[in-house]
Amino acid sequence: MAQQMEIICVGNELLIGKVVNTNAQWLAKRITTLGLSVNRITVIGDSVKEISAAIREAVRHKPQFIITTGGLGPTFDDKTLEGIAKALSRPLEVNPQALKMVEEKYRRYVEEGRIEKIELTPPRVKMAKLPAESNPLPNPVGTAPGVITKSNGVTIIALPGVPSEMEAIFDKSVAPLIKRAAGNVTFYETSIDVDEIMESDMAPLIDRVIHDNPYVYVKSHPSRTGEGKPHLELHLSTTAENSTTAKNRVSKALIQITELAQMKGGKTKPSKTK
């Protein structure tokens, strides 16, 4: 399959393990459900050099989209737009439309009594400094707008790191673009739990199902039950042109793997996780 999407998460807090990368999971799930594949997720620190290197490497893979998270705020270490500008060899410049969005936010903060007057201080103007030839994406929740631009046929979208802001901009401005790029493709997934059979014994059975169902992706997730017995979750998924085809494909593989597991003495039941 062609490269479709790369996600680049910017933030030292991710590299020191201070926080778990829920943004990457949220985006990956939404994008998959909308019908595109995420091919790679990259996490790098708040450094212009690291960000620009990661963007350049991702552009070289020629995905349809690159989405970044984090580093759009007003502080010194919010460097994502500088990194993107460097990667694309473009200047950073104040975007009038973005500046209007930022100003509008502070106007509302004044109305709400949170600040006394609108002062477009350098940290505030910074949020409106975009790489040349970019457009801002409105932020329904916070102050810093998202950013969208194109380079060599790759659409690059920068979203904030605060989850509520990232999700709001994605849903409003990015999801429709992805849906259009995906066309009518649908994703379908299901899981079953298999007990009392070891993963190494299930392996040849899974191989047979994969062979017989070339469009279904089957993955086994081993773990232990409380009593130390082997426990497997089998996750089956596919993308297809419509939901009926997708569901039928997965169902056929599910029936086959269930029968094979039971023939080998495995106990199966629908999985609680999706």
Next chain:
Amino acid sequence: MAQQMEIICVGNELLIGKVVNTNAQWLAKRITTLGLSVNRITVIGDSVKEISAAIREAVRHKPQFIITTGGLGPTFDDKTLEGIAKALSRPLEVNPQALKMVEEKYRRYVEEGRIEKIELTPPRVKMAKLPAESNPLPNPVGTAPGVITKSNGVTIIALPGVPSEMEAIFDKSVAPLIKRAAGNVTFYETSIDVDEIMESDMAPLIDRVIHDNPYVYVKSHPSRTGEGKPHLELHLSTTAENSTTAKNRVSKALIQITELAQMKGGKTKPSKTK
């Protein structure tokens, strides 16, 4: 700072957002605490081509270590060792020591009555097929051994994706290597919460503290309180040759940022998260 560590997580379940990448967070936190910096985390799918490309790119960055997670099991889609072998242009071959480890595990499973006899089926032998010039790392919890090898001065370590197995191999065999590579370097971190001041107003104050404390890394994490008021968590961290120096450095920066925030009308208190 030189490149020290890259983490590569293998697994389609991460790219479709089925699971959140807790392995990356666990590793990043442990490695940081042991005194090395994680420079990049990459997530790719269960594809030999993707894995070998990611390994090659990481080797080109010349970190001291590359740690991979996932893809060491017995099933067809466990492809990490094949990907590493391809990246390093080495054959995969049965490693006698690894085969002994796998055999020993199944001997124990027979003793525990979980299987009837030791049969070294192809899926089981697969777990002992390592890239040439590698060594296995004992798995105290599960079946598949970890793997360690070197290429162009980069130590490459492959760990399983099941968290309990990954963590057990890391603690037993990998942590001592990282500790030795880090020397006496210690990591220290602390956080304070700042309320009633906007991030854009804190930005110039943070810049001043960063300027005055070049070895302390300061990062602001904005969010909202329930009442919609601005709330900031400031995270301060450093690595130093000993814990006293590290603590003193962070404390000095903490006092300065607290005073500056209070002068601007901010309310500060120690953060609940670390």
